[in-house]
Amino acid sequence: DTGVSQDPRHKITKRGQNVTFRCDPISEHNRLYWYRQTLGQGPEFLTYFQNEAQLEKSRLLSDRFSAERPKGSFSTLEIQRTEQGDSAMYLCASSLRDRGLWDYGYTFGSGTRLTVV
Amino acid sequence: GQNIDQPTEMTATEGAIVQINCTYQTSGFNGLFWYQQHAGEAPTFLSYNVLDGLEEKGRFSSFLSRSKGYSYLLLKELQMKDSASYLCAVRDSVDNAGNMLTFGGGTRLMVKP
Numbered sequence: 308d309t310g311v312s313q314d315p316r317h318k319i320t321k322r323g324q325n326v327t328f329r330c331d332p333i334s335e336h337n338r339l340y341w342y343r344q345t346l347g348q349g350p351e352f353l354t355y356f357q358n359e360a361q362l363e364k365s366r367l368l369s370d371r372f373s374a375e376r377p378k379g380s381f382s383t384l385e386i387q388r389t390e391q392g393d394s395a396m397y398l399c400a401s402s403l404r405d406r407g408l409w410d411y412g413y414t415f416g417s418g419t420r421l422t423v424v
Numbered sequence: 425g426q427n428i429d430q431p432t433e434m435t436a437t438e439g440a441i442v443q444i445n446c447t448y449q450t451s452g453f454n455g456l457f458w459y460q461q462h463a464g465e466a467p468t469f470l471s472y473n474v475l476d477g478l479e480e481k482g483r484f485s486s487f488l489s490r491s492k493g494y495s496y497l498l499l500k501e502l503q504m505k506d507s508a509s510y511l512c513a514v515r516d517s518v519d520n521a522g523n524m525l526t527f528g529g530g531t532r533l534m535v536k537p
Contacts, residue, residue, distance in 0.1 A: 311466075338523060349428075349511050349527030350467070363524065398466065402523060412457065413525065415466035 311416035313399050319422045320389055327385045328419045332401030339382050340413065341374055342398040343367065350398055356382060357404070389423045396420050426450045428528035430512050435534045436502055444497045444531045446512030457525060458486050458497045459511040467511055471497070499533075507535045 312331040320326050332339050338357050342350035353372070355363045358379035368374075371389075376382040386393055397420075400413040427449045436442040448456070455474040459467035473479055473488035473495060485498040497510055509532045513525040 340524070342527075347432075347529070347532075349513070349530045350525075352524050352526070355524060404523065412469060412472060415468070417466045420464075 311399055311401050311414050313397075313416035313419050315419055316417065317420045317422075319424060322391060322423055323388055325385065325387045326389060326421065327383055328397055328399075328421075330382045330384070330399030330401075330416060332381070332399070333403075333414055334380075336401035336403045336414070337379070338402045338404055339376055340400045340402075341382070341384050342400065344396045344398055344418070345394075353384075386421075389421075391423045394421055394423045426514070426516070426526040428512055428514060428526060430510075430528040430531045432529065433532045433534070435536060438502055438504060438535055438537050440502050441498065441500050442502060442533065444499075444510050444512075444533065446495045446497070446528055448493050448495070448512070448514050448528075450514050450516045450526060452516035453490060453514060455515040456486075456488055456495050457513045457515065458484075458495075459513065461509045461511055461530065463508075470510075502535050504535050504537070507533060509533070 314329045340355045341353040344350040352365050353368050354374050356376040359376050371387045374384045396418040398418045399416040402413050430446045457472050458470040460470050461467040471486035473486050478487045483500045488495045509530040511530045512528040515525050
């Protein structure tokens, strides 16, 4: 397994356009998270999936943002009608929660850097 | 609410020791993590504390005091490659509500020759 993969690595888009990012987690991981990080700040939680179910969404996730994880494998994050304030690094992470309810912690992907011009 | 504080920047000399502090006020607590993040790269896991005390892993050690809401990351024998941001993060739940981490703003460490 090559870890958590994110695609694309970089995306430049014009304001008002829609963009979609993809995350492929570690194959045996059942939990998947999306975070957003702006320059000089720590990552901020956006949303989280356990298998295919989206269990938590941050208030940061406006109605222009939508995330899916069909079949509990890869996930997509779509931003509609992008704004300049959406410019950030979008990080995906995955983790494994076992039957004993223990979670072994995150593995992050390298992120997708979005620039809205 | 959740509040995690750490210094914005620190500078240290190659070969020296540096301590990066983190204080937190969170609604729950189920562990504190330290991550290292080089510019433009993903955060990578360094350490995890859930009980009070010191966890040592090679040149890196992390300390936790739950009663004080305080942790520190200690880096010994600093190397130039240790120049990076260090992120403190708290996990505040253990049940089906999730495993979300709340991150501090990060401490940018610059190691000078």
